[in-house]
Amino acid sequence: MAFIQTDTFTLRGYECDASGRMSLPALMNLMQESANRNAIDYGIGIADLGQKGFGWMLMRFCLRMHQYPRYGDTIQLMTYPTTVEKYFIHRDFRVLAEDGTLLADAGSIWLVFSIEKRSMVPLPDFIRQLSPPTNVDPLPTLPLKPDFQIVPFIPSETRPVEVGWLSIDQNQHVNNVAYVQWLIESINTDTLQTREIAEIDLVYRTESHWHDWLDVQTATETADMLLHRIVQTESGKEVILARSQWREN
CATH class of the missing domain: 3.10.129.10 (Hotdog Thioesterase)
Incomplete structure (x- = not known):
C-alpha cells in the first residue's frame, strides 16, 4: 500500500525569524516530523528501525523556497517516498499555502545505517518492498x-x-x-x-x-x-x- 502524508500547521512565533518569516530550521523540523509520520504508516519509522538495530540517516537534501510563509499563516505539508533503490530511498516534500500556492519543495535521499557498527548498510527487504505513490509528480532526482x-x-x-x-x-x-x-x-x-x-x-x-x-x-x-x-x-x-x-x- 502507498501512503502520502499530509499535515496542516499554523505557524507559531518561535518558528519564525526576526522578520516574521518562517525559519528554515523550523520548516525542516516540520518536514522531518511529517516524514517520520509517513514512515510509521509504512512500518519503517524511527522506532521500527531501532527495534531491528538500524537507523535513518539523511544523505542529500535540497530545499527551494518559492515564497516564505509568515507568522500566523496556515500551511499544508505533504511528503512521500518516490524511489527505492538498493542503498537509498528518495523522498519529496511540498509546502502549500491555504489557497494552494506552492511555497516550497524539497528533494531528499536517505540511507540506513547499522546502530552497532555505525556504518551504512543496504536497505533491508522490509524497506525495499514498500510501494511509493504513483499519482504524484516526483521532483528531479538529486545527484549523489x-x-x-x-x-x-x-x-x-x-x-x-x-x-x-x-x-x-x-x-x-x-x-x-x-x-x-x-x-x-x-x-x-x-x-x-x-x-x-x-x-x-x-x-x-x-x-x-x-x-x-x-x-x-x-x-x-x-x-x-x-x-x-x-x-x-x-x-x-x-x-x-x-x-x-x-x-x-
Missing part, C-alpha cells in the same frame, strides 16, 4: 555528488561550534537540522538582514556526536551563492557540504 563538491573552497570565515546535548537526536548523533542552523548563524549580518535563502543544497558526509568540536566555514562563490563546509576540528574530516542561493527580501 553535486558539482559544488569540487568547486574550490577558500573559507572567508570559520566559526567553532561545540555539539551540545540538544543537537543530538534518537540516533545519538547530531540532528540534520542543527547543521543548517549553524550554517545560517555563520552568515554575515548584512546578508541576514537584507536577503533571504532561495535555495539550499546539502550533502551530509558523516555523523558527529555530543561534545565534538566542529568548524563552520563559509566561502563566497558568486554574488548570490555561498559555499559552506562543516568539518571536524581535530581531524579536518568533512561532516557537511552545502551551497546556498540568496535573493533580496
Whole structure:
C-alpha cells in the first residue's frame, strides 16, 4: 500500500525569524516530523528501525523556497517516498499555502545505517518492498555528488561550534537540522538582514556526536551563492557540504 502524508500547521512565533518569516530550521523540523509520520504508516519509522538495530540517516537534501510563509499563516505539508533503490530511498516534500500556492519543495535521499557498527548498510527487504505513490509528480532526482563538491573552497570565515546535548537526536548523533542552523548563524549580518535563502543544497558526509568540536566555514562563490563546509576540528574530516542561493527580501 502507498501512503502520502499530509499535515496542516499554523505557524507559531518561535518558528519564525526576526522578520516574521518562517525559519528554515523550523520548516525542516516540520518536514522531518511529517516524514517520520509517513514512515510509521509504512512500518519503517524511527522506532521500527531501532527495534531491528538500524537507523535513518539523511544523505542529500535540497530545499527551494518559492515564497516564505509568515507568522500566523496556515500551511499544508505533504511528503512521500518516490524511489527505492538498493542503498537509498528518495523522498519529496511540498509546502502549500491555504489557497494552494506552492511555497516550497524539497528533494531528499536517505540511507540506513547499522546502530552497532555505525556504518551504512543496504536497505533491508522490509524497506525495499514498500510501494511509493504513483499519482504524484516526483521532483528531479538529486545527484549523489553535486558539482559544488569540487568547486574550490577558500573559507572567508570559520566559526567553532561545540555539539551540545540538544543537537543530538534518537540516533545519538547530531540532528540534520542543527547543521543548517549553524550554517545560517555563520552568515554575515548584512546578508541576514537584507536577503533571504532561495535555495539550499546539502550533502551530509558523516555523523558527529555530543561534545565534538566542529568548524563552520563559509566561502563566497558568486554574488548570490555561498559555499559552506562543516568539518571536524581535530581531524579536518568533512561532516557537511552545502551551497546556498540568496535573493533580496
